[in-house]
Amino acid sequence: RKEVEQDPGPFNVPEGATVAFNCTYSNSASQSFFWYRQDCRKEPKLLMSVYSSGNEDGRFTAQLNRASQYISLLIRDSKLSDSATYLCVVNVAGNQFYFGTGTSLTVIP
Amino acid sequence: DTAVSQTPKYLVTQMGNDKSIKCEQNLGHDTMYWYKQDSKKFLKIMFSYNNKELIINETVPNRFSPKSPDKAHLNLHINSLELGDSAVYFCASSSRSRGETQYFGPGTRLLVL
Numbered sequence: 324r325k326e327v328e329q330d331p332g333p334f335n336v337p338e339g340a341t342v343a344f345n346c347t348y349s350n351s352a353s354q355s356f357f358w359y360r361q362d363c364r365k366e367p368k369l370l371m372s373v374y375s376s377g378n379e380d381g382r383f384t385a386q387l388n389r390a391s392q393y394i395s396l397l398i399r400d401s402k403l404s405d406s407a408t409y410l411c412v413v414n415v416a417g418n419q420f421y422f423g424t425g426t427s428l429t430v431i432p
Numbered sequence: 433d434t435a436v437s438q439t440p441k442y443l444v445t446q447m448g449n450d451k452s453i454k455c456e457q458n459l460g461h462d463t464m465y466w467y468k469q470d471s472k473k474f475l476k477i478m479f480s481y482n483n484k485e486l487i488i489n490e491t492v493p494n495r496f497s498p499k500s501p502d503k504a505h506l507n508l509h510i511n512s513l514e515l516g517d518s519a520v521y522f523c524a525s526s527s528r529s530r531g532e533t534q535y536f537g538p539g540t541r542l543l544v545l
Binding site for chain 2: 355357365366367368369372408410412414418419420421422424425
């Protein structure tokens with residue numbers, strides 16, 4: 324079983340739509356959680372960390388459910404520039420990071 | 433200023449050759465990593481390293497070896513390159529005292545012919 328699982332998509336949504344991605348992780352000892360964004364032929368970049376109480380950064384909202392071992396990312400009012408692959412990342416302990424396969428998002432004009 | 437840099441950006445080589453990819457970070461981080469991203473875009477950790485410990489993903493062939501001359505550098509040496517080694521290799525760094533956020537280099541696109 325993979326450490327982190329994501330729906331690969333692709334998600335094709337119109338501008339202005341709200342879109343949600345989910346991610347599940349298998350190790351209950353996981354300590355910290357992140358969403359990264361990766362543009363085509365570029366490196367992954369941190370979008371936001373995910374905190375137990377949930378957190379928001381502008382149009383982006385991240386949620387963590389430890390009991391069910393899943394993480395979510397909600398994007399409101401989608402922009403063309405949001406088109407990218409979104410990677411769910413879990414830190415189990417110390418240097419052990421596990422990446423999901425990524426969810427591809429295309430925002431259509 | 434580039435935070436995490438890698439050289440070369442592109443590397444095309446023949447099977448059986450030995451090659452190195454260099455990585456440098458100027459963020460003062462204590463931990464560095466190498467990842468491999470294959471054609472299916474799956475990003476898999478190969479090594480993590482700080483000045484105290486090297487953690488190796490057990491699935492990584494021993495043809496791959498990290499070499500760290502100092503805290504700011506973690507180079508990746510690959511012996512006897514194989515066709516299946518073709519991928520994008522990303523270096524990253526993080527700091528335990530700053531929340532473990534990883535910063536990635538731009539990647540090295542390796543093609544083995």
